[in-house]
Amino acid sequence: MERSIDRRNTVLEMDRWKFYWLTHRYHDIANPISSQGLDVIVEALRPPAGGRVLDIASGKAEVLCRLSERYGVSGVGVDWSPFFCGEATQNIRSRGLADKIVIHQMDGKDFRATDSSFEVTMCLGATWVFGGLRGTLKQLSQWTRPGGAVVVGEPFWTAEPPAEYLESESISRDDYSDHAGNVAAGESLGLDLVFTVASNADDWDRYYSPTWLAAYDYIRDHPDDADNTEIARLTEHARSVYLKHGRNCLNWAIYVFRKPSGHAA
Numbered sequence: 050m051e052r053s054i055d056r057r058n059t060v061l062e063m064d065r066w067k068f069y070w071l072t073h074r075y076h077d078i079a080n081p082i083s084s085q086g087l088d089v090i091v092e093a094l095r096p097p098a099g100g101r102v103l104d105i106a107s108g109k110a111e112v113l114c115r116l117s118e119r120y121g122v123s124g125v126g127v128d129w130s131p132f133f134c135g136e137a138t139q140n141i142r143s144r145g146l147a148d149k150i151v152i153h154q155m156d157g158k159d160f161r162a163t164d165s166s167f168e169v170t171m172c173l174g175a176t177w178v179f180g181g182l183r184g185t186l187k188q189l190s191q192w193t194r195p196g197g198a199v200v201v202g203e204p205f206w207t208a209e210p211p212a213e214y215l216e217s218e219s220i221s222r223d224d225y226s227d228h229a230g231n232v233a234a235g236e237s238l239g240l241d242l243v244f245t246v247a248s249n250a251d252d253w254d255r256y257y258s259p260t261w262l263a264a265y266d267y268i269r270d271h272p273d274d275a276d277n278t279e280i281a282r283l284t285e286h287a288r289s290v291y292l293k294h295g296r297n298c299l300n301w302a303i304y305v306f307r308k309p310s311g312h313a314a
């Protein structure tokens with residue numbers, strides 16, 4: 050098995066898309082936000098009927114489906130995982146949205162929009178695609194029509210992270226900002242923050258716990274899978290780091306910015 054590097058530079062001794070697929074089998078939304086929290090964001094966005102929405106790192110297309118069901122908008126989703134794209138396509142078909150939403154399986158950084166007329170552009174939980182929060186806001190803003198929404202999901206520090214945590218996650222203190230710093234990143238690009246929903250400890254537990262359950266269920270149900278030792282190692286590492294440190298110093302929020310009318314990105 051070729052070694053695989055994930056976004057945090059963790060070396061995986063197995064296919065990373067397989068690992069993320071099997072640990073997120075029980076999720077519709079692969080982020081620490083509740084279903085109700087996501088509905089609050091969907092209600093706030095209010096794109097006009099007939100509008101277009103772009104979601105980079107669209108996962109199982111749950112957000113695109115909810116927006117299309119609520120407002121009749123059409124959507125473009127981009128995700129690199131063949132597993133998530135397959136599940137997204139099933140989700141879209143089962144909800145009768147195949148004529149509304151299209152999914153491209155590719156690296157988000159290689160996506161090229163043919164125009165910049167999207168009412169809403171999003172990247173929830175994958176700002177590494179464009180080199181971080183600022184790069185993501187800048188790129189999404191270029192694809193958004195004046196007056197439209199640029200929506201990002203991003204972690205933020207709630208306390209100083211211990212060195213042991215940074216080391217075990219292969220991240221640096223400067224990889225993330227605090228809550229106000231995330232807002233300032235958008236404002237520095239001329240965007241106005243119009244809405245935000247931050248996660249709570251319950252949201253985090255409900256995000257992480259099903260990943261552990263899904264991993265251990267997978268190992269139990271596929272006893273001959275050659276990746277089981279690595280699946281257990283990665284899961285135990287993620288669980289202990291979250292319980293010891295992540296839960297105490299890192300939070301996550303969705304930020305809805307508006308691109309002012311007449312704004313040149």
Ligand SMILES: C[S@@+](CC[C@H](N)C(=O)[O-])C[C@H]1O[C@@H](n2cnc3c(N)ncnc32)[C@H](O)[C@@H]1O
Pocket residue numbers: 077078079080105106107108109111127128129130133155156157158172173174175178
């Ligand atoms: C934390 S999940 C978020 C998924 C989705 N936005 C949601 O909220 O359910 C991160 C997603 O990013 C995708 N991804 C990772 N690297 C990517 C890349 N370079 N280009 C496109 N998608 C990527 C993964 O396959 C996964 O679906």
